[in-house]
Amino acid sequence: MFVLRQCLTLGTKSSVRNFAAATNLVNVKINEDTGVVIMELNKPPVNSLNYELLEAMHRTLVKLENERCSGMILTSSSPNTFSAGLDLLEMYKPTVDKARKFWGMLQNTWIKLYSAPYPTVAAINGHSPAGGCLLAMSCEYRIMVPKKKIGLNETQLGIVAPQWFQDCMKNIIGSRQAEKALIAGTLFSSEEAAKIGLIDELATDKEDLMKKAHDFMDEQLGLPPLARSTVKIGFRKDTLNRLINSREVDTKYFIDFIFQPKVQESLEMYLQALKKK
Numbered sequence: 001m002f003v004l005r006q007c008l009t010l011g012t013k014s015s016v017r018n019f020a021a022a023t024n025l026v027n028v029k030i031n032e033d034t035g036v037v038i039m040e041l042n043k044p045p046v047n048s049l050n051y052e053l054l055e056a057m058h059r060t061l062v063k064l065e066n067e068r069c070s071g072m073i074l075t076s077s078s079p080n081t082f083s084a085g086l087d088l089l090e091m092y093k094p095t096v097d098k099a100r101k102f103w104g105m106l107q108n109t110w111i112k113l114y115s116a117p118y119p120t121v122a123a124i125n126g127h128s129p130a131g132g133c134l135l136a137m138s139c140e141y142r143i144m145v146p147k148k149k150i151g152l153n154e155t156q157l158g159i160v161a162p163q164w165f166q167d168c169m170k171n172i173i174g175s176r177q178a179e180k181a182l183i184a185g186t187l188f189s190s191e192e193a194a195k196i197g198l199i200d201e202l203a204t205d206k207e208d209l210m211k212k213a214h215d216f217m218d219e220q221l222g223l224p225p226l227a228r229s230t231v232k233i234g235f236r237k238d239t240l241n242r243l244i245n246s247r248e249v250d251t252k253y254f255i256d257f258i259f260q261p262k263v264q265e266s267l268e269m270y271l272q273a274l275k276k277k
């Protein structure tokens, strides 16, 4: 399979097709020979997840259901950041309607990504805090470049990682480690994340990152797809159903929480600190 991939990469015949996207917020390429898709987040400078970016991701994931997609590698076009997490401006002084629409799209996108039947790999080529970490944790396998940061740091911002963010972390690093990390809002270095299993592999650089992502994909493509996806969904169904069965309650928590004056103050201070950096 590795040889096949090399031939496809180096060969003269281009088997890679740009996947028609209605926006350039995501670059999507499908290898027509292997069916492997690369979805690259492309909202400079830091891929903050606003409604439009989430909608572009969601639309792509829906479209992939009708394509011959055998696997997906999620990465970013930003040189330094995989994703800076949720766009803080979506939570800072929004209208209730806007906040509700935003949260609904985040839930939709997560449900599609977390339940994708094909193998998914996060090729984490930069920092990945909060919602960025959620995206990475929603994939089946995580590979990261050295010396970047990843984690659910919400507490540090005066906000709370929702239950389903927390569940994703627990499922990966275990309840005790997750509890400590969530309470403290720990951002782990790539190296620390590898030690506790938050990421599966450390890459030496970006080239090695993509090579390792393709290696994982090759291994998965050698497995019977129905058996593979049945086991995957079996592992994920409780976490998925917990949100699916409580979407309204979860949205209400979000709205009630972010509209608190203290939370708005924290967001304002954090946004100012980011701008002053």
Ligand SMILES: CCCCCCCCCCCCC/C=C/C(=O)SCCNC(=O)CCNC(=O)[C@H](O)C(C)(C)COP(=O)(O)OP(=O)(O)OC[C@H]1O[C@@H](n2cnc3c(N)ncnc32)[C@H](O)[C@@H]1OP(=O)(O)O
Pocket: 045, 046, 048, 049, 080, 081, 083, 084, 085, 086, 087, 088, 089, 127, 129, 130, 131, 132, 153, 154, 157, 159, 160, 161, 162, 163, 166, 253, 254, 257, 258, 271, 274, 275, 277
């Ligand atoms: C269990 C029951 C619970 C019930 C209660 C539930 C309640 C639910 C409450 C709400 C839940 C919300 C969950 C939130 C999740 C999130 O994801 S919040 C976002 C957290 N993100 C961060 O903390 C990251 C912030 N950014 C950074 O640390 C850095 O930008 C970076 C990613 C490390 C990159 O650094 P660098 O390359 O140096 O870039 P910068 O110069 O810092 O940034 C460039 C510009 O981008 C702006 N920006 C950065 N991040 C964001 C962001 N997340 N949103 C919006 N904008 C962002 C930054 O301000 C810069 O802007 P300019 O100065 O205008 O260029």
